[in-house]
Amino acid sequence: MPRKPRLEIPGYYHIINRGVEKRKVFLEKADYEQFEELMCHYAGEHGITIHNYCLMSNHYHLLLEISEENLSHFMRQLNMNYAIYFNKKYERVGHLWQGRFKSWYVPNEAYLYTLMRYIEQNPLTAGMVKELGNYPYSSYRHFFEASPMSHCLKESWVVKRYRGDAEAIRAFFEYPVDPSDLREMREASSLIEASNQEKKPDIKRLEEELTKAEGTKERNQCILEAYESGYSQHLIAKVLGLNQSTVQRIVKRTKARK
Secondary structure, eight states, rough: OOOOBOOSSSSEEEEEEEBBBGOOSOOSHHHHHHHHHHHHHHHHTOOEEEEEEEOOEEEEEEEEEESSSHHHHHHHHHOOOOOOHHHHTTTTTTBBSSSEEEEEEEEEEEHHHHHHHHHHHHHTTSSSSGGGGGSSSSSSGGGOSHHHHHHTTSSSHHHHHHOOOOOHHHHHHHHHOOOHHHOOOOOOOHHOSBBBBBSOHHHHHHHHHHHHHOHHHHHHHHHHHHHHTTTOOHHHHHHTOOOOHHHHHHHHHHHHHH
């Protein structure tokens, strides 16, 4: 059975992909640089903004921003062309990646700030370096020096926000991140991960279904039905003018009463 397309709405996305069987996908400096070059090239072609990234030996983290429904196309080209390069170079055949990339929609600034720090602090957390600036394969150092990748990051949140203020950039990224905070934000935000939708969400229909409900009980039931039919909690919250965490609690509570 063919896979259904992902639901892609404009905004920020946290992307993760791993090597098949947890194998290393970057073996030497040239491999990291090839992936960076491909990422920058295809991001430019698709009009995608790269905000942060970190390439580890067997997986990577990207923070991207899209303005149209082209995330899957971009990722397919990036992963496919890097796999072609890697397999040819190391004389191997077969899949390089564990599967389709994982993607989470980032719905608010609190999560965005935590996520940017988390991505950059990966090598630090893993004990690979003692300072962020010592890791060569993340976006961090490119915010301080001119390079092909710094050009690729010129539209990033950090560049636009801090405008070359090195001290402010360091202070922002060195702020400690509690992994439990990140998990809680993911859960509270009901992030969109590999959402299997056959078509774009019908927002007008969603509005009609939610606004016709009379009373809190009926409204909550409509929220649950909308969620179970494929609408994200983020979109439901946006239509109703509620916090996403509120919608999550309603869904959980209403489902428990069924």
